[in-house]
Amino acid sequence: MRYTSILSVSFLAAVAFHPATASVPTRRFILSTPAAQPNLPPAAQASQAAAAASLNLSNIQADVLIGMKKKEEIFFFFRVNNVKQFKSNLRSMSSKLTTTTQILDVENQPNPLINVAFSQSGLTTLGIQDSLNDAFFSGGQFVDANNLGDPGTINWVQQFKGTNMHGVFLLVSDEDSFLALQLAILKTHFGSSISGQYTLSAKVRPGDQEGHEHFGFMDGISQPGINGFTTNPTPGQAMLDPGLFLLGETGDVTPRPSWAKDGSFLAFRQLKQFVPEFEKFLTDNPIIEPGLTIEQGSALMGARMVGRWKSGAPVDLAPLFDDPELANDPQRNNNFTFVHPGEDNKSNQTRCPFSAHVRKTAPRGDFASPNIKNHVMRSGLPYGPEVTDEENQTNTTKIERGLAFVSYQSDIGNGFRFLQHNWASNPSFFFDKVDPTPGFDSIIGANNGQPRFVSGLDPTNSSRDITLVTDFVQSRGGEYFFSPSISAIATIITN
Numbered sequence: 383m384r385y386t387s388i389l390s391v392s393f394l395a396a397v398a399f400h401p402a403t404a405s406v407p408t409r410r411f412i413l414s415t416p417a418a419q420p421n422l423p424p425a426a427q428a429s430q431a432a433a434a435a436s437l438n439l440s441n442i443q444a445d446v447l448i449g450m451k452k453k454e455e456i457f458f459f460f461r462v463n464n465v466k467q468f469k470s471n472l473r474s475m476s477s478k479l480t481t482t483t484q485i486l487d488v489e490n491q492p493n494p495l496i497n498v499a500f501s502q503s504g505l506t507t508l509g510i511q512d513s514l515n516d517a518f519f520s521g522g523q524f525v526d527a528n529n530l531g532d533p534g535t536i537n538w539v540q541q542f543k544g545t546n547m548h549g550v551f552l553l554v555s556d557e558d559s560f561l562a563l564q565l566a567i568l569k570t571h572f573g574s575s576i577s578g579q580y581t582l583s584a585k586v587r588p589g590d591q592e593g594h595e596h597f598g599f600m601d602g603i604s605q606p607g608i609n610g611f612t613t614n615p616t617p618g619q620a621m622l623d624p625g626l627f628l629l630g631e632t633g634d635v636t637p638r639p640s641w642a643k644d645g646s647f648l649a650f651r652q653l654k655q656f657v658p659e660f661e662k663f664l665t666d667n668p669i670i671e672p673g674l675t676i677e678q679g680s681a682l683m684g685a686r687m688v689g690r691w692k693s694g695a696p697v698d699l700a701p702l703f704d705d706p707e708l709a710n711d712p713q714r715n716n717n718f719t720f721v722h723p724g725e726d727n728k729s730n731q732t733r734c735p736f737s738a739h740v741r742k743t744a745p746r747g748d749f750a751s752p753n754i755k756n757h758v759m760r761s762g763l764p765y766g767p768e769v770t771d772e773e774n775q776t777n778t779t780k781i782e783r784g785l786a787f788v789s790y791q792s793d794i795g796n797g798f799r800f801l802q803h804n805w806a807s808n809p810s811f812f813f814d815k816v817d818p819t820p821g822f823d824s825i826i827g828a829n830n831g832q833p834r835f836v837s838g839l840d841p842t843n844s845s846r847d848i849t850l851v852t853d854f855v856q857s858r859g860g861e862y863f864f865s866p867s868i869s870a871i872a873t874i875i876t877n
Contacts, residue, residue: 435610531828600694
């Protein structure tokens with residue numbers, strides 16, 4: 383099959399790129415497909431569903447809806463130096479930005495995927511005066527650090543401090559050298575009209591760890607489905623209006639400028655993970671129950687902190703032992719609600735703690751009626767190398783690794799920020815349980831750098847609190863961006 387590039391011949395020529403200098407294979411498949419994660423809809427089915435729902439998938443940038451399905455990605459954060467030249471450069475390649483329609487056509491996927499998003503300071507610099515009516519986007523993440531549980535910005539990457547980030551290009555493919563080449567082409571095309579502020583590379587982990595984050599847990603199982611896009615929802619998958627993720631669509635009740643339709647707010651966070659320290663904690667704090675070895679008790683402690691086993695099997699359905707067969711079956715691995723006959727949902731934590739990560743961020747049956755408001759589409763990837771032998775031996779992180787967290791939503795206050803501030807970092811949530819303080823989210827809960835407590839981890843004593851002296855996940859900063867539609871970029875952003 384013919385190699386299809388997202389960058390047209392004219393664009394390549396414009397940056398003096400010579401294909402003979404690069405080794406380009408005949409075909410690349412840039413999306414990852416772990417068995418445990420729900421599949422994206424086939425292109426034809428998605429097109430029919432979108433037409434019925436009046437969604438224009440060819441106007442929506444690809445990264446917004448595909449979730450955690452990418453193999454490798456480069457985040458290139460930039461600042462605009464010359465507005466007129468930048469607009470001209472962006473306009474000349476706007477037709478080459480990857481759409482959702484294109485990325486679903488597996489046999490003809492553009493490669494690399496390339497999308498772009500802008501911060502509030504970036505839009506202001508480009509002369510966009512319209513308000514998008516999202517206070518947290520307008521303020522930026524820098525001023526929101528303490529509300530997210532960060533100890534100020536002391537641990538932040540320097541470039542995220544302030545409002546210097548005007549935008550971010552997202553490039554997705556399947557090979558380091560190819561992505562590096564495409565980034566070089568991009569930089570050459572924009573030249574001095576921008577200056578690179580920061581670059582972060584992320585990729586799926588190798589071998590049987592594909593789809594797993596650095597702590598070793600399968601990720602991306604419980605993504606929401608979207609009416610007009612998701613054609614074959616899996617059991618347990620929340621089906622939601624597109625307006626929860628796309629501005630101006632059904633379900634988005636906030637007034638927006640007309641050109642913002644089909645855009646989405648991108649919340650980016652660089653989350654450093656202390657993997658050796660996490661494993662040491664599990665080793666030192668095994669669950670002690672009859673029939674469990676010490677090693678099994680440690681694995682159970684980790685599973686109860688996350689709410690899933692490393693395979694992805696939910697502890698709600700597999701409360702004592704991992705079940706890889708369950709994990710790899712999308713018809714079963716997300717089909718649970720935390721509610722079981724004969725068990726008191728307000729006090730019983732023998733299956734899954736109230737403080738487990740997946741329960742804190744997706745409560746399900748803990749609410750009297752389904753929550754259709756506080757959801758995000760996650761689209762991040764792990765960054766950094768695998769844990770070294772030295773790190774394992776010393777139980778100490780020496781090389782940074784973690785998650786390049788990305789979420790899309792139409793309202794940051796109801797999406798990412800709500801999940802982090804109101805639920806994960808709120809020790810009083812859930813509010814209607816027998817225990818008035820179920821504790822912080824065991825994984826991403828943050829207490830401004832101070833120790834935090836979690837309860838319910840020990841199924842033999844659910845009232846036992848465990849104090850986590852250090853965070854296993856540390857924020858390195860980030861920013862709030864707006865990912866405009868293709869038409870908005872071609873007509874408004876570059877006008």
